Amino acid sequence: xxxxxxxxxxxxxxxxxxxxxxxxxxxxxxxxxxxxxxxxxxxxxxxxxxxxxxxxxxxxxxxxxxxxxxxxxxxxxxxxxxxxxxxxxxxxxxxxxxxxxxxxxxxxx
Ligand SMILES: [Zn+2]
Numbered sequence: 001x002x003x004x005x006x007x008x009x010x011x012x013x014x015x016x017x018x019x020x021x022x023x024x025x026x027x028x029x030x031x032x033x034x035x036x037x038x039x040x041x042x043x044x045x046x047x048x049x050x051x052x053x054x055x056x057x058x059x060x061x062x063x064x065x066x067x068x069x070x071x072x073x074x075x076x077x078x079x080x081x082x083x084x085x086x087x088x089x090x091x092x093x094x095x096x097x098x099x100x101x102x103x104x105x106x107x108x109x
Contacts, residue, residue: 009088016085021078023055025067051075 027049031039038045051067053075067075 013088016081019078020082020085022082023053023079025075025079026052026054028052
């Protein structure tokens with residue numbers, strides 16, 4: 001069997017789809033909001049960096065989700081899975097488009 005049989009590739013896509021999340025993980029230095037804290041005046045005394053996940057909701061609005069450090073690995077994995085899934089779907093789209101183009105050209109002859 002070839003290393004990437006249809007079944008194997010379908011299984012991989014499903015694994016990715018099960019965990020994939022679209023968005024970006026960013027590290028941000030934050031002000032805590034206490035007026036007496038050093039971070040209020042001095043940008044170099046801001047806290048963090050803290051992790052935030054930025055994404056768009058189903059209506060296209062930008063959203064931010066605070067991510068505690070213990071979830072960092074999981075979120076990074078989810079973002080990587082999304083990227084791999086997207087790449088795989090683009091490849092599939094190209095194959096499907098070429099197949100369509102062939103059928104359309106044949107019909108035109
Ligand atoms: Zn502070």
